[in-house]
Structure formats: C-alpha cells, structure tokens
Amino acid sequence: MEEKEFLKQKAAVLYQALESGIIDVDSVLDTLMATKREQIIKMHAYAITPPATEGGRWQTCYKDSSGKRKNIKAQTKEELLDKLIPVYLSNSHLDNLTFYGLYEEWLEYKATVTNSVNTIKRHKQHYKKYFEPSVLHGMKIKKIDELILEKECNRIVKEFNLPRKEWCNAKGILNGMYEYAVRKKYLAENPMSKVQILVKYRQVVRKTGKTETYNSEELSALNEFLDRMYAESLDASFLAVKLNFLLGLRVGELVALKWSDLCDDNHLHIVREEIRDQTANSYEVVEHTKTNRDRFVILVPNAISILKRIEKQGEYIFMRDGKRITSIRIATILRKFARYEGMPLKSSHKMRKTYASNLNANGVPLDCIREMLGHSNLNTTLGYIYNPLTESQTYDLITKALQ
Numbered sequence: 001m002e003e004k005e006f007l008k009q010k011a012a013v014l015y016q017a018l019e020s021g022i023i024d025v026d027s028v029l030d031t032l033m034a035t036k037r038e039q040i041i042k043m044h045a046y047a048i049t050p051p052a053t054e055g056g057r058w059q060t061c062y063k064d065s066s067g068k069r070k071n072i073k074a075q076t077k078e079e080l081l082d083k084l085i086p087v088y089l090s091n092s093h094l095d096n097l098t099f100y101g102l103y104e105e106w107l108e109y110k111a112t113v114t115n116s117v118n119t120i121k122r123h124k125q126h127y128k129k130y131f132e133p134s135v136l137h138g139m140k141i142k143k144i145d146e147l148i149l150e151k152e153c154n155r156i157v158k159e160f161n162l163p164r165k166e167w168c169n170a171k172g173i174l175n176g177m178y179e180y181a182v183r184k185k186y187l188a189e190n191p192m193s194k195v196q197i198l199v200k201y202r203q204v205v206r207k208t209g210k211t212e213t214y215n216s217e218e219l220s221a222l223n224e225f226l227d228r229m230y231a232e233s234l235d236a237s238f239l240a241v242k243l244n245f246l247l248g249l250r251v252g253e254l255v256a257l258k259w260s261d262l263c264d265d266n267h268l269h270i271v272r273e274e275i276r277d278q279t280a281n282s283y284e285v286v287e288h289t290k291t292n293r294d295r296f297v298i299l300v301p302n303a304i305s306i307l308k309r310i311e312k313q314g315e316y317i318f319m320r321d322g323k324r325i326t327s328i329r330i331a332t333i334l335r336k337f338a339r340y341e342g343m344p345l346k347s348s349h350k351m352r353k354t355y356a357s358n359l360n361a362n363g364v365p366l367d368c369i370r371e372m373l374g375h376s377n378l379n380t381t382l383g384y385i386y387n388p389l390t391e392s393q394t395y396d397l398i399t400k401a402l403q
Contacts, residue, residue: 037082047060057075059072083188103177123172146191163202212357213353236318237318237333252274256285267299269296
C-alpha cells in the first residue's frame with residue numbers, strides 16, 4: 001500500500017514538473033531513445049557498417065525468431081539502431097499483438113489522417129472480404145514472416161481471381177498496417193517490401209475510347225440535347241453538364257463551384273468538392289479537393305459564354321429550385337440522354353476522360369493536361385486518355401499521317 005502511495009506521489013510530482021516546464025517532453029523522449037540505443041549496441045553481436053560511398057546507407061544484420069539472418073539498412077546509424085529496438089527489447093504489447101489487432105490500431109490512426117469516411121469504409125469492406133477469413137487474422141504479428149505473407153497474398157489473388165488493380169487496393173491495407181508497425185517500432189522493417197505475387201492476375205479487357213469517352217458525334221448530339229432541355233426549363237443543371245466538357249472537373253468539384261471561384265477572365269479556381277458519406281447516404285461540400293490541393297483551370301471562350309447564360313440565384317453557380325444541385329442531378333441528366341439516344345449510359349466521370357482525350361488529340365502537352373485534371377502523377381493522367389474520334393475521323397487522320 002505504501003509503495004502504491006509512493007508511486008502516486010512520484011507521478012504527481014512528474015506531472016507538476018511537466019506542467020511548469022521544468023521537464024521538457026521532447027528532451028525526455030530523446031534521452032530515452034539514446035538510452036535504448038546504448039542498450040542495443042551492447043546487445044548487438046554483429047558489425048554495424050557505415051556507408052561505403054557518399055549517399056550510401058548504414059547496415060547490419062540480426063537473427064529473426066526462426067534463426068534466419070536478416071539484413072537491415074538505414075540512412076543514419078541512429079535510424080539503424082531504432083530498427084533494432086523491437087528485435088532486442090521486450091514489448092509485452094507486441095508479444096500479444098495479433099494481425100487483426102494491428103489492423104484495428106492502424107485503422108484508428110488512419111481515420112485521424114484522412115478526410116474521407118468512405119476510404120475507411122472501403123478498408124473495412126476489403127479487410128472483411130479478404131483478410132478476416134485468412135489464417136493471418138488471428139496470428140501473432142511476431143510469428144508472421146515474409147514467406148507466410150507471400151503465401152497468403154498469392155492465395156488471395158488466386159482464390160478470388162483478382163485483377164491487378166483490385167489486388168493493389170487490398171494490398172494497400174497490408175502496406176499501411178506494416179508501415180504503421182515500423183513507425184511504432186513494433187517491427188524493424190516492412191515485410192511487404194519483399195512479397196512477390198507469383199500467380200497470374202485476372203486479365204481485364206482493355207478499355208477503349210468507344211466506352212470511356214463521348215466521341216465527337218455523341219458529344220454533338222449531347223450538346224443539342226442539353227441546349228434544348230435548358231431552353232425548355234431554364235434549369236442550369238443542363239449547362240453544368242455542357243460546361244464540364246470544357247473544364248474536365250470531378251463531378252463533386254463541378255457541383256461545388258461558387259461564383260467567387262471566377263478569379264479572372266480566363267481562370268476558374270478549384271478549391272472544394274462535394275463528398276458523399278456512404279454510411280449516412282448524405283452529401284455535403286467540403287473546403288478541399290480530393291487531393292487536398294487547389295488548382296486553376298483555364299476558361300476558354302465557349303466556357304465563358306456558358307457561364308454568362310446562367311442567372312445568379314445564390315453563392316453556388318449551379319442552383320435548382322433555390323438549392324445547390326448535387327452529383328446525382330448530373331448523373332440523372334446523362335441517364336436521360338442515354339435513354340433518349342438509345343445508347344449505353346456513359347457515367348459523369350467519362351466527361352472528365354473526354355476532356356482529357358480531346359486535349360491530347362489536339363496536341364495539348366501531357367503535363368498541362370495533368371495540371372488541369374489536378375493529378376500529381378502523370379501515369380494517372382495517361383489512364384484518362386483515349387481516342388475520342390469516330391472511326392471515320394480516325395481513318396482520315398491515319399490516312400493523312402501515312403500519305
């Protein structure tokens with residue numbers, strides 16, 4: 001009892017010291033890490049080798065729980081020693097931590113650093129489908145090595161007949177979990193970095209411009225339809241669809257546009273988007289884009305002409321019956337057009353692909369297209385570019401090029 005009281009008094013004194021600034025938390029953490037590193041140096045039996053060349057990395061090795069020797073590297077000696085901490089120093093939490101326990105820890109952390117509740121929902125769906133039935137689910141993290149992971153990853157791809165893209169979505173959970181474990185010092189390195197998929201992915205038929213874009217004839221018919229419907233109803237929703245083939249916005253960005261985003265005669269400032277909460281099935285506007293980066297989109301004369309036709313009804317550009325339109329309204333208009341023309345439905349996202357494809361077909365540099373779309377990676381942009389021409393236009397172009 002006396003010992004418990006003594007510990008309480010010590011804790012109270014430490015708290016007061018922290019509150020008054022006598023003890024600096026960062027300094028204490030630095031001292032603790034330095035002490036742990038000294039312990040590692042005394043316990044580590046293998047040589048710690050400095051970089052052989054400028055820009056190289058420090059390296060050493062250790063034996064894992066199965067007795068296999070493993071090499072590890074790091075940019076600095078301190079980082080190398082930090083990677084060895086979970087190898088040598090006891091951690092009761094880690095001793096009992098299961099794969100599912102790590103997943104729950106990571107997911108709780110992930111929820112604090114993402115703006116999208118839908119991302120968390122997708123992670124939960126993927127985990128339940130692929131990893132909850134797996135032997136990994138109940139295994140202790142310390143018992144899972146790269147070979148066990150590799151075996152399970154290959155089994156999942158084969159058993160579910162996954163295409164590469166779907167597996168990448170599922171693998172994102174594993175990478176996230178293990179990167180989190182490394183940062184928490186539960187593990188020395190991420191075993192997923194060495195996992196190979198050796199089975200065949202399900203082959204997916206390559207998409208083409210016929211399905212992914214509105215070709216020039218379809219676009220002409222759509223514009224006629226939109227003009228006619230707007231003339232009959234004065235519903236700005238029809239102009240929103242027409243305009244987006246000249247802006248290439250994500251549909252959530254399109255319906256979140258405000259008049260204040262018209263920053264000058266030639267540019268539109270893209271700073272927000274509509275998001276859907278899949279759990280509550282509700283829509284709201286947030287003050288950021290999907291990538292958390294704002295951007296400026298060029299307004300061509302035709303786009304400016306469309307904007308001038310819209311009557312201001314509030315702070316948002318596209319209003320209907322006194323309320324901001326949502327992405328559902330855009331999808332509804334495209335569905336009506338598809339029924340009217342008797343053609344397969346092309347989604348609102350294909351307006352964006354048509355925009356990118358038309359820019360590319362007319363010689364706009366790829367990096368400019370990337371900027372207009374708001375992509376950080378050019379490879380993402382390449383996935384948006386198809387042939388937006390009709391068969392006869394394509395034939396004429398190839399004929400001209402080869403004459």
